[in-house]
Structure formats: structure tokens, C-alpha cells
Amino acid sequence: MCRLCALTSTEPLSPMKAIEALDVMREGHDGSGVGLFLSDLGGPWEELEGAPILSGTFTNEGLKRLDSFMMEIGFMTKYKLSIKTPKTAPPGVPKRDVYLIRAYELPEEWDHLPGDEIRNRLMQVRLQLRQMGEEKQDMIVFSFWPDCIMIKEIGDPMTVAEYLRLDRKELHARIILAQGRQNTNYAINLYACHPFFLQGIATMTNGENTAFVPIREFLSSRGFPGYMGYQSDSEVFTHIMHYMRHFLGLDVAYYKHIITPLQDEVLEKHSNGTFLKHLKRSCRRLIIDGPNCVIGCHPDKRVFMVQDRKKLRPGVVGGRPGLYAFSSELCGLDAMVPDRDKSKDIQPMHLDTVIVGPDRQEVRLCSQMDT
Template sequence: MCRLAMKTASKPFSPFSVLEAMEAMQEGYDGSGLGLLLRGLEFAEYKYNAKDPILSGIAHSEAALARLNKIMIEAGFELKYDHEFDVKRQMIEAKDRFKYILRVYKQSATWASLSAEEVENRLMLTRLALRKDGEAHGQDLTVFSLWPDVAMIKEVGWPLGVGQALGLDSGRITSRICMAQGRQNTNYGINLYACHPFFIQGVATMTNGENTAFIPIKDWLSGRGFPGYIGYQSDSEVFAHILHYVTKQLKLPLETYKHVITPLKNEELAAHPQGDFLRGLRDACRRLIIDGPNAVIGTLPDETSMLVMDAKKMRPATVGGKPGEWAIASEMCGVDAMIPDRDRSKDFQPMREHTVIIPPDRQELQIWSQFDHLPIHQAA
């Protein structure tokens, strides 16, 4: 199994504190990799404007970095800040890491007249162009994200060791959200694109479990004609794309996600006040029904966080915290490590029908059930 840890707080904190929580759960995974996603960023050496896109990835050679620079310039991006990691290369297992990329850009001035949706699409297409360029040159350029207020770090190795190797214990980078997953993909060959969390247009998820319905879901998503539904080096990447499809394309509320991936049974839908709508949604999105066991943690662009589990409940997850500070982890000791001074009696482990939502104000947990009324006009 993998181990997951996520912390969300009103006050920015060091991602290294989440890696220490991963260390508390070390018996549950093999330490073969680390993936981090940070939102609500602050840099000690740069005053960041959260509207500026951040590019995250790895240039594996000087030539790859030169091509990246050329592509970004030609796309009209202006480099504003280039974060230099305090890399201890003797601690990095891989030896082809020419430069870890975490760069803030000012987007092209020609985009000023575009709608928010058009800007989001162009950011995605630029990221995909960079990824395609790296793949065309023997995977010498790896790009995880290009998005405002999001940074991603992925590397092979033990999470705490990777954090120390990249200087994440220095406090030079802090964030209001940190998602962390420990273990590289094990169903296929090791590939940094297969390392959780997965990200698409502001939507991110990470998963503990397996998805034997992966192939039909992948094929259905790939057939939508949406450029971002590609990759799938991991069977868990579809969870991020389904969340994107539900919230960004269908424009349905977050609570609907659970109805898509694990719909209610016919007899339960018959008794639901919005059963007709939910039955139609289930039929339209039937190919997106997952097969677990899975625990899925996700975050949205507005810093909403969520946790869902499938009916099998064979991959644990616990949420706990206090107003202004919450944590989700695969094990209770992980939550203990991130927020030790909480009221443990209020910790919550979701059942098969629950979606746990932590709103952007972070004042309290929202525990929503599939048997509750959906906040949606179409279903009223």
C-alpha cells in the first residue's frame, strides 16, 4: 500500500512537517518515491503574486533546459522568479537531475483579452507541449504542472530523505496546503509521471489503493477529445481526471463526485429525493464507476480539500484537526504528527457513502452523505 498525508491550514507551513508525518507511517510503504503538491505558496526570497503561473518539473540535461527556455519565451512567458533548491546531490538516487524546476512566470501579455477558461486551456496546452518535447527527446524533460499558486515536486527515494536532499527543511518554501504521497507506482515501470499526486487544471488527487476498472475508465476519458486526458502511467490518475470532468466540464458540485465514482444502488436511488437525476447521472457516467479498494484525497483551485472512500473500505484514511488547521492521513499516527494538539474524539473515518469536505475557510469539517440532498438546481 501507499501512504498519504495532507495538511491544510490558514497559516502557511513547511512541507517538511508533512514529510515528518510520512515518516511516522513508514512501516506502511516501501520508500521508493515521493510526490508533493503545494497550494497557497509563499517564498522566503520572493513576494509571490498568486495569479502568476508556476512551472514545476525537472530538466534532466542542459539541452532540455535550453529547449524549455525557448518554448516558454516563444509562448510569451516572462520569467519572474527561479527558485534554486538547496540540492544535496549525494542524497539523490537518480543521477540525471540537471535542474529541479520551480519557476514563477508572467503569462503572455497577448492573453489579457482571453476569458479565464481560455487562459486555463492555454496553460494546460503549454504544459502538454513541454511534456511532449521531453518525451520526444528521450524523457529528458519532465513537467508536472503549470498553474497559478501550485508547485509540484516528485522524486525517487524515501520521502524524508528527498525532502532533506532538496532543502525543504529550510523554510524557504511554505504553503497552506501540502499533499504528500509516499511510494512510486508499482503496477508499471517507475516513472515520475506515475507518482501521485496527479494534477490537471487546478484539480489534484492522490490515492491509496488500486483500480481494476482502470482500462475502461481510461478509454472513456481518452475518447472525450479533451487534450488533458492523457498519460495514465498509473491507474490512479483517472481519479483526478474524473474529478476534473465532474467539476470543470459538467460543472457539478464537489458532492456529485462520489455519486459518479461509487453510485448508490437501485433501491437506494428509488428512495432518494433526487433519485431520477442521480439515476440519469449514473447511466451517463457509467464507465467512470471505480472498482476499489481506494481512498482518494483531493484539492480544488479554491483550496477546498476532500476525502472519499469506496464501498470496500479496505484502504484506511482518517481526518482530524481544529478550526484553521486540518489533516488527512492513511493512519491516525500521521494525523497525530501533523496536528498533535487537536481533540482526537472528533477525528472521523468516512464510511462508504461519505464525502469529507474541508472548505477554504478551514473552520470545520463538512461530512456529506450520498443520501443527503445535493446542492444543485438541476436535481431540485
């Protein structure tokens, strides 16, 4: 099993707070990788509203190709953080030339484009860069989106964090998703490392999705360029949320109704049964087969946790107004918010969706029986 933790806070926090929680839970991951998703950013990024931020790793030659490509299509640098590492990497961590986090000014010709078109173009740029990197193995691009930073690397989470000096103030954020990886693939690919991200939606999963193939086939047939990659069976959880939001126009509370719909006899008595039966039929190929615990972040900065019907992967949520944490284990929650009222901790059951909104004042528990 992997280990997951997430923080949502009114004040920007260091990602080390999440890394330390992963370290407490280190018996549940094998040190084969760590992934970070940071949003609602603090520091210098806060003044760059709307500026897309590129996150990735590059060889020196790849960086030159990136600069040439971005200038050619009209993107100018507004702010950057380059993480250059010592000549010798710690055992188990690959040596990279540079980890780059760079904010860009949009091309002038985009000034009058509608928001949806800008969002689709940003995604297309990321996909182009990913393809370029895969062709020459000189760049790995995780995200290209406003108010979003992603860092992924092979190795033990604490070792990687110390090596990259992730405690720096430029990486403080109000939303932090972190995964300590348990490798279930034959080869370790950074694109297979959680969290996954698409157009403002991020998710990470502890478990195994044995319904991966039909879900991938359904999503791939939608004709949307962003539904690609799939080096991990868990990436579909991000894409299902995206499909639900962008194509069906549904909110987070309906996510469970798609991935783990209620039984037909229950829907017959449900107050919203007619709609939910139609949703179940039309999205039948998106039903998951776990066990899975999913933690994610919505574009409006809501953080959520859901589990499948089997509920064989633990998950707990707790905190206090202004700071809430999501964790695979209670010890991880204790590490992130030790001064909380533990009697208010929530361990969601198979019908539940746990949501903490952007005001970070309370935990909301939604049941499929009530939505």
C-alpha cells in the same frame, strides 16, 4: 499500499510537516518515491497572483530548450527557485541537474483573453513541454498553473526531502498533499507518482482501481487534450473530478455519486433520485472498482477525502480550527496535529465525503443519502 497525508492550514507550513508524517507511516510505503502538491502558497509566490508556476526537473540541455521555447511564445520570468543538488545523490535517489520552480508573466497577447481560454492555453503549454521532454528525455514537467507547486522524486521521502532541502521558506504553503509511494509498476516513472494534477484539481490515491481501462477509454474519448498520460491507474481520479466539474458543472459532493453510485433500489427512495439515476446511467463507465481511498484538493481550496464501497483502505481526518489534516493512518494524523481533540476525529465510511473549506474552521461530512 501507498501512504497519504494532507494538511490545510490558515498559516503557511513547511512541507516537512507532511514528510515527517509519511516517515511515521514508513512501514506502509517502500521508499520508491515521494510526491508533493503545494497550493495556497506563502512566501514570495503570494505576491504573484495569476502568474503560472512551472514545476519540473531538467537536464542542463533541457533547461536551455525550456528557456528558448518559453521566450519564443512570450513568457517572461517573474520569479524562480532553482534547486541545485550536491554532486553525489543519496542511495536510491537519481541525480538530476536542476529542479526548477519558476513563475512567469503571461504573454501580452493573452491580456484580453477570457479565463477559460487562458486556462486551456496553460494546459496546452504544459502538454507541449511534456512531449518535448519525452522526446529527448531532458525535462519532466509536473505542473504549469497559478498558485501550484509540484515536486516528485524517486527514493525514500525523508531522504529526498533532506537532499532537496524542502524545509526552505519558499516552499511553505497552506495546502500540502504528500504521498509516500508503494511501487506497483514494473518500472518507476515519475509521471506515475501521486499526486496528479489538472487545471486546479489534485488527487492522490491509496489503493488499486481495477476499473481503470474502461474509465481511461471513456475519458480519452471526450476529446479533451488533458485526459492523457495514465502511467498510473489512479490518475483517472483527478480526471473524473475534472470532468464532473468542467463538463457536468457539478460540485464536490457529487463526486461519490459518479465513482460509487447508490444502488437502484436506494435511488428509488432518494429525494434527488431522478437526477442521480440519470447521472448514474450517463457516467456508468466512470464507476470505480477498489479498494481506494482518495484525498484531493479542489480549485477553490477545499480539501476532501472519499472512499469506495469496499472501504478496505483506511483514512482519518482531524484537527482544530485553523489546521486540519487527512491521513492514511492515525499515527500520521498524530504527527501532523498532535494537539487536537481526538474525540472529533472522523473516519469516513463508504457513503461519506469529508470536506474542509478554505476557511479551515470545521470539518463537513456529506453523505450520499443527503445529496
